[in-house]
Amino acid sequence: MLRAEYQEVNANFRALAEIRFKLLALVPTVSGLGIALIDQKTDPDSAVTALLSGFGLVVLLGIVTYDQRNSQFYNRLDERAQFLEAQMKLPKAGEKPTDPSVRGEVGGQFLNRTVEPSHLFGLLPLRHGLGLGLIYSAAVGGWLFLLARWGLLAADASAETASRVAAVVALGSAVGFLGELIRMAAPR
Numbered sequence: 001m002l003r004a005e006y007q008e009v010n011a012n013f014r015a016l017a018e019i020r021f022k023l024l025a026l027v028p029t030v031s032g033l034g035i036a037l038i039d040q041k042t043d044p045d046s047a048v049t050a051l052l053s054g055f056g057l058v059v060l061l062g063i064v065t066y067d068q069r070n071s072q073f074y075n076r077l078d079e080r081a082q083f084l085e086a087q088m089k090l091p092k093a094g095e096k097p098t099d100p101s102v103r104g105e106v107g108g109q110f111l112n113r114t115v116e117p118s119h120l121f122g123l124l125p126l127r128h129g130l131g132l133g134l135i136y137s138a139a140v141g142g143w144l145f146l147l148a149r150w151g152l153l154a155a156d157a158s159a160e161t162a163s164r165v166a167a168v169v170a171l172g173s174a175v176g177f178l179g180e181l182i183r184m185a186a187p188r
Contacts, residue, residue, distance in 0.1 A: 006084045013077045016070050023067055024135055031060060031139035038146060044162075045153035053146035060143060064136050068184065071128070081110040129185020133178045141174030 034056050042049040085108030092107030117125040124130060149166035153159065 002084055002088050006081065006088065009077050009081045009084065013074065013081065016074045016077070019070060020067065020074075020132075023063060024132070027060065027063060027139055028135055031056065031142055035142040035146060044146075044149055044159070046150075049146060050150045050154075053143050053150065057140065057143035057147065060136070060139050064181075067132065067136075068181075071132075071185065078110055078113075081108070085109075085111045127185065129182050132185070133181035136181060137174040137178035140177045141170040144173045145170035 034052075038049060038052050038056075042052065086106050088108075089106050090108040090111075092105055092112060117127050119125055145166050148169040149162045152162035152165055157165070
């Protein structure tokens with residue numbers, strides 16, 4: 001009974017991981033191409049630019065919402081798998097289940113996961129949330145750049161001023177969005 005549930009948890013975990021990897025390949029590619037095409041093919045102060053940029057941003061936020069919900073399921077599956085591994089008394093990696101010296105110690109692919117992440121440059125903890133946040137916030141910044149520049153040009157700002165201010169708005173928004181995604185992913 002426990003083994004069957006453990007197999008199902010593993011299958012669901014793999015399915016959610018596969019969805020995540022597909023999204024992580026799709027989002028930067030589609031966003032980057034979409035932003036570049038809109039920027040090259042439309043008049044920056046055209047309502048079409050605003051409409052397409054707004055559409056891209058809304059679709060991206062929908063994907064982020066979907067992925068964040070999947071992260072919740074992913075984390076619950078991880079917890080359930082750890083529980084099942086403990087109940088089944090799986091041996092730690094590299095140890096034989098019949099070895100009497102490891103009695104009482106349990107392991108498995110979920111229980112043996114590293115809890116503390118490595119740190120990039122000794123500062124940034126390498127966690128899923130940071131990776132997701134960097135990709136999604138960069139895409140949000142790109143879509144917001146087009147929208148902010150459109151708004152400024154519509155308000156009769158010069159092209160140079162509109163681009164500079166839009167870049168600051170996009171960068172600030174991307175950093176804020178990254179911070180929020182990291183906050184949401186922080187272990188509790």
